[in-house]
Amino acid sequence: ENLGQSTGLNIRKPEDLSREVIQIQQREITLKEQNYALGSRVRSLERSQSTLLAEMTQQSSKIMEEQNKREAQESLVRRLQRRVLLLTKERNGMRAILESYDSELAPSEYSPQLANRLKEAEEVLQRTQNHNVDMEAQLTKTQEEMGVLKLQLQTVELELETAKKEQVSAADSCSSATKEEVNILRQKIEDLEKERQRLEEQNNNLEMRLERHNLQGDYDPVKTRVVHLKMNPTAAAKQQRQQDVEVLREEVTRLRELVRSLQDGGAVGLSQGDSYITTPSLNLNLPPSEEVLDLRKQMESSKLTNQRLKEVFQKKIQEFRTVCYVLTGYQIDITIENQYRLTSVYAEHMEDSLLFRKGSNGSMQLMETEFSKTLGEMVALHLHHQKSIPAFLSAVTLDLFSRQTTI
Structure with missing residues (x-):
């Protein structure tokens, strides 16, 4: 009830505390899953932005390539147009020359040489016309190709403009949304x-309190059942040993009385045929040697x-110390009477240990060592303020563990 009042939780029994710890762990797992989902969404948005930037770069390179092709085609068209213009002028000049010859000379004045020249001129004119036809066909083809390239360029420009608009809108929305989402x-x-x-922190506090209650002997009677062995070997051995000791004590007492009586009774007569020792003044019998041997065997047993009991106890004590060392993380050694040295499993040096002294009233006091001087804040918080040695030892363990993890 005190634990429930101090934490503000409905804790009345140890199972309530366990249930609260499980709920806290489940909430922590849920929060971690939400954090992972949000991180995945941020990474997905970053990948989408990178993809859009790559597509924009690719479209820009295509536009530059199409523009270069367009410029090359335009240059070729200009050269062809100039060449057609020159050929047209040359053709017109040849026609003018032929017409001047035709106008100056009469039909009867034509000579064979003039006829040959006229024929050659006609051939040249025919070749020129054929060449002009070829050039015009090539020009037409070039213009058609140029028109196709212009259409392709316009299409690419439209696609690029659309992509830019989409990129800008997506970037604006994505940037604003991304910034807001990132924030x-x-x-x-x-x-x-x-x-x-x-x-x-709450889980650690609850675990420490639960451990404290367990150390104080609290347990859940519903879930925990205390079982006592009906035939406990240790108890049976102790009882048998006690009985043997009592029998031996009785035998020793009887033998001492017999010896004392013999010393008071005088001479002792021995007969070789009898197995007992008799005295003239007292009617006493000494036990035979076999009984003495049996008593010795019983003493040796x-x-x-x-x-064997000592060996079992030493083994159990060593096992208990090992379990304490593995579970708590501290090796506990007795230096002198009522003084204990604690060495952490995560200690950086062998001399990094804590020294506690047990007072007359059962309280434990921390002794000053070189290692404890470096733990001033923890000593002030957990020992002086909170007055909790388990919390202090847990804090030291976490600090040493974090140092090794960081290294």
């Missing part, structure tokens, strides 16, 4: 990180039993 995601991440830290 929202960062805020959510910060909130989730704070919530995670708070839940971790008791010693062997005690030795």
Whole structure:
């Protein structure tokens, strides 16, 4: 109930505390999944933006290539047009020369030489006309190709303009949305990180309190059942040992009385035929040697039993120390009476240990060492303020573990 009042939770039994710890862990897992989903969405938006930029760069390179082709075709058209113009002028000049000859000479004045020249001129004219036809056909073809290229260029320009508009709109919307989402995601991440830290601290506090209750002997009677062995080997061995010791003590007492009586009774007579020792003044019988041997065997058996019990106890003690070292992370050694040295499993040096002394009232006090001098803040917080040695040891363990992880 005190734990529930201090934490503000409905904790009345250990199972309530376990349930709260499980719920906190589930909330932490949910928050981590949300954080991962938000990070994946941010990465997806970044990949989409990179894809759009790559497409825009590709379209720009295509436009530059088409523009270069267009300029080359325009240059070729201009050269062909100039050449056609020159050929047209040459043809017109040849026609003018022929017409001047025809006008100056009469039909009867034509000579064979003139006829040959006229024939050659006609051939030249025919070749020129044929060449002009070829050039015009080539010009027409070039103009058609140029028209096709212009259409392609216009199409590419339209596609580029559309892509630019889409890119700009997408970039604007994406940038604004991305900035807003990034800000929202960062805020959510910060909130989730704070919530995670708070839940971790609360979880650690609840685990320490649960451990403290367990150390104090609290347990859930519904889930935990205490079982005592009906035939406990240790108890049976102790009982048998106690019985053997009592029998031996009785035998020793009887033998001492017998010896004392013999010393008080005087001489002792021995008969070789009898197995008992008799005295003239007292009617006493000494036990035979076999009974003494049996008593010795019983004493040796008791010693062997005690030795085995010691070995079992030492083994169990060593096993208990190993389990404590693995579970708590501290090796506990007794230096002198009522003084204990704790060495962490994550200690950087062998001399990095804590020294505690047990007081007369059962309280533990931290002794000053070279290592404890470096833990001033933890000592002030957990020992002086919170007065919790388990919290102090846990904080030291986490600090040493974080150092090794960072390294």
